[in-house]
Amino acid sequence: LMAKVAGKLGKTKDQQAFITIGNQIKSDFNKAYFNASKGTYWEGRQGADVFALAFGLVPEDKYQSVLNTMLEHLKTINYHFDTGILGTPLLLKVLAQNGKHDIIFKIMNQKDFPSFGYLLDPKNSTLWESWNGDGSKSHPMFGSVVEWFYSGVAGIKVDPKSPGMQHFMIAPQNISELTYCKSSYQSMYGNIRSEWKHDASGKWKILIEVPENSSATFVLPQGKQKINGLNGQSYSIEKVDGNYQSEFQSGTYEFELL
Incomplete structure (x- = not known):
């Protein structure tokens, strides 16, 4: 943590010093406690x-x-x-x-x-x-x-690159024993919503809300590769670090995952 803070402040010598201390602590910790x-x-x-x-x-x-x-x-x-x-x-x-x-x-x-x-x-x-x-x-x-429940089930997560959640992540998880999720989080930009449910046919329907003056990255769960808009919308999908994801600007969106 201290190395990250020093890096953000541009204090490269301090950053390297903290990294060195951290590596030594890790080594000593493992010598003492790791079997x-x-x-x-x-x-x-x-x-x-x-x-x-x-x-x-x-x-x-x-x-x-x-x-x-x-x-x-x-x-x-x-x-x-x-x-x-x-x-x-x-x-x-x-x-x-x-x-x-x-x-x-x-x-x-x-x-x-x-x-x-x-x-x-x-x-x-x-x-x-x-x-x-x-x-x-x-x-x-x-x-x-x-x-x-927020970061896992609903998938509402902070983007470390965007302090204050002007940009955030939504990465809901497909938990086999759950059939629906309804959640919201009041950010400094407004209400963030992440809702999903499995209907009788097994389709996974999603509703997300992105507040004004903010944006979100929706990360599709494992096994899902496409988004089908329920109101005629189309969404572009890209693969990043092994995950399929789509970018959303301010607004409310309903879609299902394929």
């Missing part, structure tokens, strides 16, 4: 592996091994959380980055301990500080997972 033979960190808990994966601390050639270990651990505990208030949003982030949205949906829909379904049981009614309830009974930090 290469098991593909895991420290005790092999979700949190330990998730932090390393989320913060870019895993050696590039070991990333898939650590990810696979984490996925296997999730399977072993029947897709429940084994993370605290800091690791929980990072778990969703890592899974989303690797296209595992169906797994996220499965984790988020568990009803037994430890899960959000357990916390939302009528006998409880608040978000707790810890899964077992031995701390505060009114603690908002587990609410961090709501971000995934």
Whole structure:
């Protein structure tokens, strides 16, 4: 982060110094905590592996091994959380980055301990500080997972190259157990909408709204390559970094994915 800030400010010497420090921290961290033979960190808990994966601390050639270990651990505990208030949003982030949205949906829909379904049981009614309830009974930090509903299910994302969301991304995910999504986000330029549903014939219909004086890139989900306008509109598609996408200016658009 500090290297990025220094780069934005044009402080190249500081940027290089921060990069050097970061590389040394990464090396020392892996020497102290990484078990290469098991593909895991420290005790092999979700949190330990998730932090390393989320913060870019895993050696590039070991990333898939650590990810696979984490996925296997999730399977072993029947897709429940084994993370605290800091690791929980990072778990969703890592899974989303690797296209595992169906797994996220499965984790988020568990009803037994430890899960959000357990916390939302009528006998409880608040978000707790810890899964077992031995701390505060009114603690908002587990609410961090709501971000995934916007960035993952609805696909509304910040474009890092456009601070303030004058340009943004919409990249909804086709989650097999969901039939519809309806979301909106109030940006500084106006209301952003991303809605979708699967109709009876299996078609995937999309509605997006781009506020005035802004623009959006719509990224088609895996397996989709064309956009069919529902009101006679036609859309150009291009392939960028392996993904099909289309550019939209201000307005409201309805289309289906093919």
